[in-house]
Amino acid sequence: xxxxxxxxxxxxxxxxxxxxxxxxxxxxxxxxxxxxxxxxxxxxxxxxxxxxxxxxxxxxxxxxxxxxxxxxxxxxxxxxxxxxxxxxxxxxxxxxxxxxxxx
Amino acid sequence: xxxxxxxxxxxxxxxxxxxxxxxxxxxxxxxxxxxxxxxxxxxxxxxxxxxxxxxxxxxxxxxxxxxxxxxxxxxxxxxxxxxxxxxxxxxxxxxxxxxxxxxxxxxxxxxxxxxxxxxxxxxxxxxxxxxxxxxxxxxxxxxxxxxxxxxxxxxxxxxxxxxxxxxxxxxxxxxxxxxxxxxxxxxxxxxxxxxxxxxxxxxxxxxxxxxxxxxxxxxxxxxxxxxxxxxxxxxxxxxxxxxxxxxxxxxxxxxxxxxxxxxxxxxxxxxxxxxxxxxxxxxxxxxxxxxxxxxxxxxxxxxxxxxxxxxxxxxxxxxxxxxxxxxxxxxxxxxxxxxxxxxxxxxxxxxxxxxxxxxxxxxxxxxxxxx
Numbered sequence: 271x272x273x274x275x276x277x278x279x280x281x282x283x284x285x286x287x288x289x290x291x292x293x294x295x296x297x298x299x300x301x302x303x304x305x306x307x308x309x310x311x312x313x314x315x316x317x318x319x320x321x322x323x324x325x326x327x328x329x330x331x332x333x334x335x336x337x338x339x340x341x342x343x344x345x346x347x348x349x350x351x352x353x354x355x356x357x358x359x360x361x362x363x364x365x366x367x368x369x370x371x372x373x
Numbered sequence: 374x375x376x377x378x379x380x381x382x383x384x385x386x387x388x389x390x391x392x393x394x395x396x397x398x399x400x401x402x403x404x405x406x407x408x409x410x411x412x413x414x415x416x417x418x419x420x421x422x423x424x425x426x427x428x429x430x431x432x433x434x435x436x437x438x439x440x441x442x443x444x445x446x447x448x449x450x451x452x453x454x455x456x457x458x459x460x461x462x463x464x465x466x467x468x469x470x471x472x473x474x475x476x477x478x479x480x481x482x483x484x485x486x487x488x489x490x491x492x493x494x495x496x497x498x499x500x501x502x503x504x505x506x507x508x509x510x511x512x513x514x515x516x517x518x519x520x521x522x523x524x525x526x527x528x529x530x531x532x533x534x535x536x537x538x539x540x541x542x543x544x545x546x547x548x549x550x551x552x553x554x555x556x557x558x559x560x561x562x563x564x565x566x567x568x569x570x571x572x573x574x575x576x577x578x579x580x581x582x583x584x585x586x587x588x589x590x591x592x593x594x595x596x597x598x599x600x601x602x603x604x605x606x607x608x609x610x611x612x613x614x615x616x617x618x619x620x621x622x623x624x625x626x627x628x629x630x631x632x633x634x635x636x637x638x639x640x641x642x643x644x645x646x647x648x649x650x651x652x653x654x655x656x657x658x659x660x661x662x663x664x665x666x667x668x669x670x671x672x673x674x675x676x677x678x679x680x681x682x683x684x685x686x687x688x689x690x691x692x693x694x695x696x697x698x699x700x701x702x703x704x705x706x707x708x709x710x711x712x713x714x715x716x717x718x719x720x721x722x723x724x725x726x727x728x729x730x731x732x733x734x735x736x737x738x739x740x741x742x743x744x
Contacts, residue, residue, distance in 0.1 A: 284408055285433060288449060318449035322433035326453045334432040368432045 274298060275360030277308055277353075282368040285323070289316040294363060303358045305337060306349035323366060338365040377699045378443065378741040380424065381709055382411035385733035387426055389444040392728075396705055396719040399728040405447060406438065413480050413694055413737045414444075420488040421741050425507055427478040427493070435477055437493075437507050450507035454478070454495055457514035463497065464526040473497045473517070480694060482537035485544065492563075494534030498525060498551040500563060513563040516549065521568060521585045528552035528588045528607070535693055536589070541596040548602070548617065553577075553588035556604065558617050569617030573606060590633045591693040595642035603645050603672070605635040605693075610647055612672050623672025628659045634696035638721060639704040643671035646698075646706060646722060648691040656711075657688040665708070667722050681725035682716065689714070694737035701742055709735025 276296035281289070297311045306329070313320045324331050329349070331337070337344045340354045340362050356362035379390040386404030405411075409428045417423040424440040426447065435454065438447040460473035476496040484490035489506040499517050501510045516522075516534075525532060536550035545562045548569075555570040568585050578586040588607035595601065604611040604620065608631050611620040624630035629649045638644035645668050651659050658664060662685065665678040689710035699705035706718045713732035718725045 282432070284430065287407075288433075288436065318436070321435065321452045327455065332432065332434060371431065 274301065275358075277303060277311075277357065278360055278363040279308065279312060280363045280365045281319075282366060284368065285319060285366070288322065289319055291316070296360075301358075302350075302352050304350050304352055305344060305347065305364075308353065308364055309349075334369040334371065336367040336369050338367055339363070375701060376743045377701070377705060378416070378421075378743055379697075379707060379715065379728075380414035380416065380426075380444065380737075380739040380741070381715060381729070381732065381735060382414050382426070382694075382737035383709075383713070383733035383735050384410055387411040387414055387428075387444075388729065388732060390715065390729060394701055396701075396717060399717075401729055402444070405444070406436075409436070410477075411736065412477060413739075415481050415483055415739050416443075416741045417483040417488040417491075418485050419483075421743055423483070423488040423506075425481045425483060425491055427481055429477040435475070437478065437481075439507050451503065451509050454493070454499075454501055454510050455512070456499060456517070457512040461517075462523060463532060464524060466527060468526075470523070473499070475499075476531060479533045479535045480537055482539065485539055485541055492537045492539075492547075494537050494549065496531045496533040497527075498532045498534040498554060500534060500537070500549055502563065515559070515564050516557060516566045519557075519566045521554070524585060525551065525554040526586065536592045538592060538594060540594075540599045542599050546599075546616070548592060548594075550589040550592050550604075552590065553586060553607070555585045555587040556589050556592060556602075556617055569613075570620070571618065572613075572620030573611065574609070575607065577607070591635050593635050593637050593645070595637045598642045601642065601671070603635050603637060605632050605647055607631065607653060610635065610672065623668070625668070625673035625675055627666055627675050628664075632691075633693040634691055634708065636696045636698050636706070638706075639698050639700040640702075641669070641704075641721075644669045644721070645672065646696065647675075648696070648708065650690060656690040661685055661687050663687040663689065663710075665706070665722055665725075678718075678722045678725070680723065681718075681727075692736055694739075695735050697738050697740040699740045699742045705740070707738050707740055709738045711735065 279295040375394040381388040386407040389402040412427045414426040422443045426438040428436040462470035465471035480494040482492040493501040538548040540546035573587045574581045600616045602613040612623045663682045666675040689712045696708040709715045711734040715729040
């Protein structure tokens with residue numbers, strides 16, 4: 271069993287309802303902890319989220335979804351870049367956000 | 374006592390509305406999937422408690438939901454819609470080639486006989502099939518690939534496959550309709566297809582009677598006479614008496630023949646209903662009067678049905694999948710508006726009453742007649 275701290279993931283409200291999640295998700299993710307590995311682990315635990323955050327086949331982020339952590343926008347980062355240490359240590363959450371839209 | 378269950382899809386969720394057979398007292402559910410576009414919900418004719426719903430949003434794309442208890446609870450099922458092979462291109466609005474891209478499911482059509490079998494009509498236009506209750510989907514590529522697909526072009530609402538009808542007497546025969554490509558028929562369970570648009574004329578395309586390119590809005594048939602098809606086209610109400618081999622116009626005395634839905638009385642195959650809309654640029658009823666028109670002669674001769682419907686200041690639209698009929702002895706007719714009303718008639722359209730108001734814009738209405 272890994273001693274690595276759980277990665278904290280915050281989903282937008284509409285995806286929490288879809289996946290029937292209250293509050294944050296906490297998942298063990300094998301290192302290196304990257305956006306790809308976190309999202310792979312999230313989709314493995316909650317298959318109904320497949321296709322709602324990134325494309326089924328290309329794994330590209332959906333256009334109106336954003337990824338934030340440690341007050342930075344990681345949406346345009348390469349998916350295999352390691353996440354910040356604070357996220358890996360479980361001190362800060364990885365935020366999946368619905369882009370602001372509408373008036 | 375028998376009853377009816379309405380399945381109402383809106384821009385911000387789904388609603389299940391129920392009544393007993395008298396249809397004079399209605400219960401409206403809390404919203405399901407609040408905040409999401411629900412393009413369509415439909416129940417299985419083989420198991421009325423098995424329902425399917427198409428849920429989507431700009432943020433998170435497509436989700437398919439399934440219920441096994443008549444809409445009380447739901448489970449998300451498969452949402453992967455991948456076109457078969459190399460998708461190729463269709464025409465974009467400006468006439469340039471545009472790659473086929475899945476956008477959403479417009480219409481779900483459960484099998485007449487198997488609750489686990491369901492068809493999905495999607496944008497960009499394609500037909501998909503699931504035989505495991507919606508868990509997995511595969512395209513029936515013969516429709517896109519029969520030869521005219523590269524010339525199809527989207528209508529203003531997108532290039533959507535919105536109508537799927539399985540012939541109840543000859544289940545290998547399937548009809549589909551696409552905006553703005555036209556109507557198509559398969560006689561081998563969806564493997565091969567051909568356009569069935571002879572007789573259609575559309576001013577918005579270079580060749581008015583071309584083989585494809587017509588913006589068909591909706592097709593309906595009566596199960597006792599499946600060779601007789603009724604069509605509401607962008608402009609023109611049409612009829613075919615030979616399974617779509619040829620069409621003739623039946624707009625007759627309608628105040629305008631633009632509109633979206635068309636439906637057939639449950640017990641009278643020659644009684645049909647449309648909701649005339651002013652024009653393609655004025656998507657509201659003529660003179661601000663919300664009127665359903667009924668023909669009891671299979672077209673050509675139409676009468677306005679106004680009792681209980683607003684006859685002034687009504688500037689709503691009724692979308693293509695937003696009308697349905699029940700099959701109780703006195704046929705019930707239902708439709709929903711873009712301003713969130715659902716109207717019901719328990720007497721074949723003679724009189725109407727709102728059974729829901731202030732819902733989000735209604736995208737679709739289906740009704741189940743329950744034992």
